[in-house]
Amino acid sequence: MGPGKEASEESVILISDDETDAETTLGNSVVVIDSSDIQEDKSDLEEKKSEEIVDEESGLVVTFCKKGMVMPHARYDCMTHPFERTENETCIPVKQNSDMCGQCYCYVCDKLASKCQYWTTSSSCHCNAHNKSKFWKDQRNFTLTGVLVIFNLEPAEIDADLRHGGELLFKFLRELSIQYNNYLSGEIVLSLQDCVCPSKQTPGQCSVCSRLQNEIIYRYSDVFNLVTSFINKAEKEKPKTAAIMLLGAAREIALHKDPAQPWQNLGPSESLKLAVPFLMSRITKNLQRMLVLSDFPKQLYEKFIGFFQTIPLPPYCFKFTNCLNVPSWDHRLLTTVLKGQNITGEQKKNGKKEFLWEVLNVIKARTEKMESMGRYKELVRYLKAVKCNEGVGLRDLRDKIPFYLCKSGDFTNAAYSLLLPINNLACCTACRLAPVEFECYLKMFWTGSVPSGKDFQDSNEWILNVGSPVKCCTLIKQALRVLYNNQSLYRNSRCWSTLITILGSSPILEQNGLLTTLTLREPPSSFRQKNFWALKLFLEGLLYRMPVLHDVVSMIARDLNYQKNTVLKLWQTLGPDYVGELLCLFLSFRNSQLQSVGIFLSHVVIENLNQCPWAKSLDIFRLKAFKRPHLETANHLQLNKFVSILENL
Incomplete structure (x- = not known):
């Protein structure tokens, strides 16, 4: 009773905690105090407040009592009408069990007894229901949970999403039952023209013809299409709803029997033994992702897994037996890996080694979730430690480890990890980089910034200054190592120009990811005149673009032919070393x-020997080094002629 309130305004109901004393409590929720012990004379109210009623046996002391209001209660707890308990009587009401007061509720329907349509109905008789009978408890659970009762869910666990899933599953099971029964009926095929008798006999007299006439084909395609449509619908629902739908569908198709003969050649959707594993694979992959991505309560999570384990899988579905044994996020081994306490993903349990081993679909789902939460350090630890039987798929996920390191701000380790194989894989991430990825990495290493999205393509907006940029010397060294480890990058002139552009740009990146190119001093004349390395890189890049190479060679020959005098004057200034290097550059190609x-x-x-007095100083020995089959036959003959003339000067 709160302070400031009069005792006369309060009603007291004494609730017993002792469920075993059924005789004195008439149930399990009310203690009856005899009316003779209650003083109702209002004129003596104040005096009676100070009086006490003492039960010496129980030690219960009541200082003041008032007859309480009748609150809503189950029929078996009614204090107005006696109740007779029986185990599972459903034929007729037992004694006075059908009597009710205005506050009696049906234990099964959980509604007012006066509104229960099965209160006295034969074969139901909800008036006899009580909470001490397993039969009536099961009836109550089935009524309140419907088809969800197969999932062993308590009524308190069932929310709107689960209930909606149960409703959709119940409707689907009725439709599926019809299609499955049609499938079991089969199709009778009449084939009189297929008789293989030496002489055509009257139909019905030939045993072969008789068998062919009565052949029954069992096509599972209608069932397959119905289940496929239901899975498509489940994929659009909320996780809890979808989980109920998929688990229920998996249980039903696993129970389907195949009456078809082994020799019947049916297609993937028509043969039950081919269609069911396909559907089961799709169902389990969806469930695996839900278990990882959805925040199911732990008890519900375990019940979903436990339900799947109770499904009696046929032999052709045995491979799915343990597919839903997905460790929860608080699993001990997984937790130690994510926290960095275990870098190998191995531990000893009861003297045996235990590995962090997961299927690729689960690994992808965990990667997706940690990406969305920005837990990049934990994601890197997980991908390095986890093991999988699909090596190529896991390798593709691990190729993004340098990217995740950049997202976490660790750019230096990201630069080194490009060339480090993980778990003794045959090659490193650098071997599989595309030009766009190489360019993006260089930009991240140089500026200490990262794309705001989850991938290299999401680079329209960048997050600036995530961590310390890679030192210039380290960047150049790692970039060159990547180029020499990846032939496709090495042969792509864009990658080399990107490296030069990055090194010639400001380390301060714009928000949209654009670099600011620095203004550099003009290089010395010697560098500009003898930059054969740049010409060689340019020509090597054209070797893989033959139409462009043909046009460039034609243009060079045309310009040399038109400007011979200018070229000769330039050669007189530059001397035989320059001309010799230029000749050897073009002759060194196999093209x-x-x-x-x-x-x-x-x-x-x-x-023009008269204008080339320096020709006798050309390096003849170096020119002789170019031999067949390096040179084309015609070019080799011309080179020999040129060398002979030089030797006679």
């Missing part, structure tokens, strides 16, 4: 078109 440019330059020298 006949590029070799022809070197032969053309030799012709220019031969035709």
Whole structure:
């Protein structure tokens, strides 16, 4: 009783905690105090407040009592009408069990007894229901939970999503039952023309014809289409709803029997033994993702897994037996890996080694969840430690480890991890980088910034200054190592130009991911005149674009032919070393078109020996080093002729 309130305004109901004393309590929820012990004379109310009623046996002391209001209660707890308990009587009401007061509730329906349509109905008789009978408890659970009773869910656990899933599953089971019965009926195939008798006999007299006429084909395709449609619908529902739908569907199709003969050649959706494993694979993959991505309560999580384990799988579905044994996020081994306390994913349990081993679908789901939560350090630890029987799929996920390290701000380790194989894999991440990824990595290493999205393609907006950029010397060293480990990057001129552009840009990135190019001083004339390395890189990049290479060679030959005088004057200034390097550059390629440019330059020298007094100083021994089969036959003959002329000077 709260302070400031009069005792006369309160009603007291004494609730017993002793459920075993059924005789004195008439149930399990009310203690009856005899009316003779209650003083109702209002004129003596104040005096009676100070009086006490003492039960010496129980030690219960009542200082004041008032007759309480009748509250809603189960029929078996009614204090107005006696109740007779029986185990499972459903034929007729027992004694006065059908009597009710205005506050009696049906134990099974959980509604007012006056509104229960099965209160006295034969074969139901809800008036006899009580909480001490397993039969009536099961009836109550089934009424309140419907088809959800097969999942062993308590009424308190069932929310709107689970109930909705149960309603959809119940409707589906009725439709599935019809289709499955049609499947079991089969299709009778009449095939009189298939008789293989030496002489055509009257139909019905030939045993072969008789068998062919009565052949029954069992096609599972209608059932397959119905289940497929139901799975599609489940994938659009909320996780709890979808889980109920998928688990219920898995249980039903696992119980389907195949009456078809082994020799019947049916398609993937028509043969039950082919269709059911396909459907089961799709169902289990969806459930695996839900167990990882959805925050199911722990008890519900375990009940879903336990329900699947009770499904009697046929032999052709045995591979799915343990597919839902997905460790929860608080699993001990998984937790130690995520926290960095276990870097190998192995531990000893009861003297045996235990590994963090998960199927690829679960690994992808965990990766997706940790990505969405920004838990990149934990994701890196997990991908390094987890094991899987699908090596290629796991390798593809591990290829993003350097990216996740960048997202966590650890750019230096990301630069080194590009070239480090994980768990003794045959090659490293750098071997499989695409040009776009290489460019993105260089930008991240140089600026200490990362794309805001989950992938390299999501680079329209960047998060700036996530961590310390990679040192310039380390960046150059790792970039060159990547280029020399990946032939496709090495042969792509864009990758080399990207490296030069990055190193010539400001380390301060714009929000949209654009670099600010720095203004550099003009290089010295010697660098500009003898930059054969740049010309070689340019020409190597054209080797894989033959139409472009053909156009470039034609343009070079045309310009050399038109500007011979200018070229000769330039050569007089630069001398034999320059001309020799230029000749050897073109002759060093195995491409006949590029070799022809070197032969053309030799012709220019031969035709203008009077303007080339330096020709006798050319490195003849180096030119002789170019032999067949390196040179095309025609080019080799022309080079020999040029060398002979130089030797006679």
